[in-house]
Amino acid sequence: MILPVSQVLPEALLASLRETASRDTLFRDGAATAGWYARTRKHNLQAGDDPELQELLDRVRQRLLHHELVQAAARPKRVVRLLLSRYEPGMQYGAHIDDALMDGHRTDLSFTIFLSPPNSYEGGALVIDETDGEKTFRLEAGDMLLYPSTTLHRVDTVTSGRRLAIVGWLQSHVRDRDQREILFDVDRAIHQLRHNGHGDDAPALELLLKTRSNLLRRWAG
Numbered sequence: 001m002i003l004p005v006s007q008v009l010p011e012a013l014l015a016s017l018r019e020t021a022s023r024d025t026l027f028r029d030g031a032a033t034a035g036w037y038a039r040t041r042k043h044n045l046q047a048g049d050d051p052e053l054q055e056l057l058d059r060v061r062q063r064l065l066h067h068e069l070v071q072a073a074a075r076p077k078r079v080v081r082l083l084l085s086r087y088e089p090g091m092q093y094g095a096h097i098d099d100a101l102m103d104g105h106r107t108d109l110s111f112t113i114f115l116s117p118p119n120s121y122e123g124g125a126l127v128i129d130e131t132d133g134e135k136t137f138r139l140e141a142g143d144m145l146l147y148p149s150t151t152l153h154r155v156d157t158v159t160s161g162r163r164l165a166i167v168g169w170l171q172s173h174v175r176d177r178d179q180r181e182i183l184f185d186v187d188r189a190i191h192q193l194r195h196n197g198h199g200d201d202a203p204a205l206e207l208l209l210k211t212r213s214n215l216l217r218r219w220a221g
Contacts, residue, residue: 001181003073005144014142020053021164041094047084057082072187080105080169087124087163093155107149107169114139114165121161128153148177173220186212
């Protein structure tokens with residue numbers, strides 16, 4: 001499941017991240033954070049360690065872990081890693097798959113939070129290879145794209161402007177992709193019942209809540 005999530009970051013946090021990303025001295029060659037194969041394909045800039053940036057990334061982490069839609073779609077156990085990336089004209093990241101293990105934790109889902117308005121740069125689309133063809137994404141600033149870490153994906157060459165993004169990885173309580181999607185569908189059905197005039201008293205709601213709890217009990221790890 002590939003899921004766009006609108007406005008995961010508030011404007012104030014978004015502005016602070018963009019201001020921090022304007023500091024040239026913060027960035028280094030992005031290939032340093034890639035595995036041996038992806039390193040040859042990664043041509044961007046990655047922010048290094050910085051106390052101010054880490055405080056901002058901690059706020060991003062908390063936003064994600066408590067975001068209702070992210071909770072429903074990902075069942076996050078932890079945010080494994082967050083990186084601030086910057087693409088200048090001519091930079092790109094060729095087709096690759098993300099590492100299965102980072103910092104000793106399994107990566108189940110990857111995400112990109114777009115920090116730059118799409119009209120501020122050209123190119124730089126995130127392209128994900130699915131069985132039914134490639135899907136291309138250039139989202140609004142503050143929006144996030146959530147997708148399985150098992151997918152082959154790339155960032156097309158930026159031809160003008162500057163592309164800023166936070167990339168990261170989640171470990172889920174539910175390892176299996178299909179099981180996460182079933183739980184997400186159950187959550188969507190619960191939401192529709194509660195917000196389409198049925199309130200919290202619909203008999204079907206009790207059964208759906210029971211089903212969700214029992215599936216989580218069976219699948220969570």
